[in-house]
Amino acid sequence: MPLTTTVTPGSKPAVDTSLTADNYAFLRDFIHRESGIALGDDKLYLLQSRLRPIVESEKLGSLNRLCDQLRLTPDKLRRRVVEALATHETLFFRDPAAFEALRTDILPELAKQRQATRTLRIWSAACSTGQEAYSLVMLMLENGYADWNLRIDGTDLSSQIVERATAGRFLQIEVSRGLPAKLLVKYFQRAGLEWQIRDEVRKPCTFTTFDLRQNMLGRGPYDLVLCRNVLIYFDNETRRRILNGIRGIMLPGAYLLLGASETTFNMDAGLVRRSFGNTVAYQVPTLTVQK
Numbered sequence: 001m002p003l004t005t006t007v008t009p010g011s012k013p014a015v016d017t018s019l020t021a022d023n024y025a026f027l028r029d030f031i032h033r034e035s036g037i038a039l040g041d042d043k044l045y046l047l048q049s050r051l052r053p054i055v056e057s058e059k060l061g062s063l064n065r066l067c068d069q070l071r072l073t074p075d076k077l078r079r080r081v082v083e084a085l086a087t088h089e090t091l092f093f094r095d096p097a098a099f100e101a102l103r104t105d106i107l108p109e110l111a112k113q114r115q116a117t118r119t120l121r122i123w124s125a126a127c128s129t130g131q132e133a134y135s136l137v138m139l140m141l142e143n144g145y146a147d148w149n150l151r152i153d154g155t156d157l158s159s160q161i162v163e164r165a166t167a168g169r170f171l172q173i174e175v176s177r178g179l180p181a182k183l184l185v186k187y188f189q190r191a192g193l194e195w196q197i198r199d200e201v202r203k204p205c206t207f208t209t210f211d212l213r214q215n216m217l218g219r220g221p222y223d224l225v226l227c228r229n230v231l232i233y234f235d236n237e238t239r240r241r242i243l244n245g246i247r248g249i250m251l252p253g254a255y256l257l258l259g260a261s262e263t264t265f266n267m268d269a270g271l272v273r274r275s276f277g278n279t280v281a282y283q284v285p286t287l288t289v290q291k
Contacts, residue, residue: 015055016062017048023067027051030070035082035157036213038235050084083158090128091177093135095228098257101276102136103143106255110223111145113253119149123222125212125246126230127154130165130205131174136226137201138183153219155210165207168197212242220249229259236266247271247284256282 019027027047028039039046051063054077060066070077093099107120114120120140124133133154140150156162175184175195188195212230225246231239246256247270256271257279258264264271264282271282 036238037233092131092179097278101279105276122152122224124154125227150204152205154207162207169194216245221251225256250284253286254284
């Protein structure tokens with residue numbers, strides 16, 4: 001019995017987005033194995049909406065046939081299916097309280113620690129289309145770090161998303177979400193129907209594909225890591241491995257920022273919890289960690 005049946009009429013060939021119980025279980029296992037993303041029992045709608053474009057482009061007719069193709073020739077469609085399920089919701093200066101904590105407390109503290117080298121290396125993990133990394137650069141340019149050696153590594157699972165981040169071009173609706181008008185005027189220029197971010201903001205940023213479940217040795221070391229709103233998609237054991245991997249490539253005194261609903265509790269990551277107003281950050285211990 002299919003879990004649901006939805007056939008969409010129209011000019012395009014109809015797509016049957018029903019799934020048998022066996023195929024729903026197969027897709028959940030496939031996605032978890034390939035990406036670490038753990039889908040619950042109530043995510044059928046997500047599979048239907050995200051995988052439908054693949055069914056259409058491959059002219060398969062139904063999600064059940066897509067499952068057949070994944071069983072027969074998994075390499076052909078593996079990356080497209082995984083990337084379709086990865087969440088890329090983002091906006092400029094997402095969670096203003098976190099950026100205020102960076103501006104008033106975290107970055108000044110790191111600047112004191114790194115005054116001798118005037119170098120800050122930051123990782124924007126699960127960077128999506130680049131808004132987080134570019135927001136960090138703009139924040140730092142606006143607050144006295146223009147003459148520092150800044151390097152921001154942005155990584156994401158999706159190669160298509162990384163290409164978009166590297167291009168630094170955004171639609172009007174994207175620059176309208178979270179970006180103050182004065183920063184749009186100062187750091188962007190019109191490029192047809194899009195906005196192109198200026199080179200002074202792009203230059204410190206490098207974007208590459210990376211799976212957070214991979215071995216992190218060789219990355220960093222970092223002064224600041226932002227891994228926000230991504231751990232919620234993994235199971236507890238995968239979260240634990242990711243957090244311990246991140247901890248291993250952070251410098252003494254470095255900070256980790258997670259999403260507002262995420263925590264290191266019970267993850268044994270060896271990090272000290274710090275509160276800055278409504279924002280919580282996690283710091284690698286030093287001899288003089290403030291309580």
